[in-house]
Amino acid sequence: MNLFELINYTISSLEIGFASYFFILSSLSLIPIPFSERIRSKDDLDKIMGEEIKRLDLQDENIAPVFNLGFLNSVAVLMPDGTYQIRISKRLANRNFVRHELYHIYKKHNYDNLRINSWLLKKIDYWFRQEPQARVYALLDIKL
DSSP: OOHHHHHHHHHHHHHHHHHHHHHHHHHHHHTTTTTSOBOOSHHHHHHHHHHHHHHTTOTTSOEEEEEETTOSOOEEEEOTTSOEEEEEESTTOBHHHHHHHHHHHHTTHHHHHHHOOOHHHHHHHIIIIIHHHHHHHHHHOOOO
């Protein structure tokens, strides 16, 4: 086996590993969709947010829930004034996504991103530390 073949096998192995990792990570968000309590209105969103904020002891944080119309993703946003907005996709709104985004706030992931200067290190930290922690909590109620 020459050096070129070795590099080719290494790259192929890394591609398979990363694809498997992201498939598993995506599954942690998709598995509970049919089983998680749906959010059908702003009142439902406010009620579920209140319950989950109490579970994580985030009453001292100023968190505003917003329906994120037109998008499939949900996100927790740290606003310039230090408050948070949780933008929940109306199409996939359920308790699991609320729990996921609140866990990002609970673990201060937004502040972690402000401390990291490198774009690449931010992405690595997000995909290999922050996102798995939030997805495991949302699915299994385990605080990592």
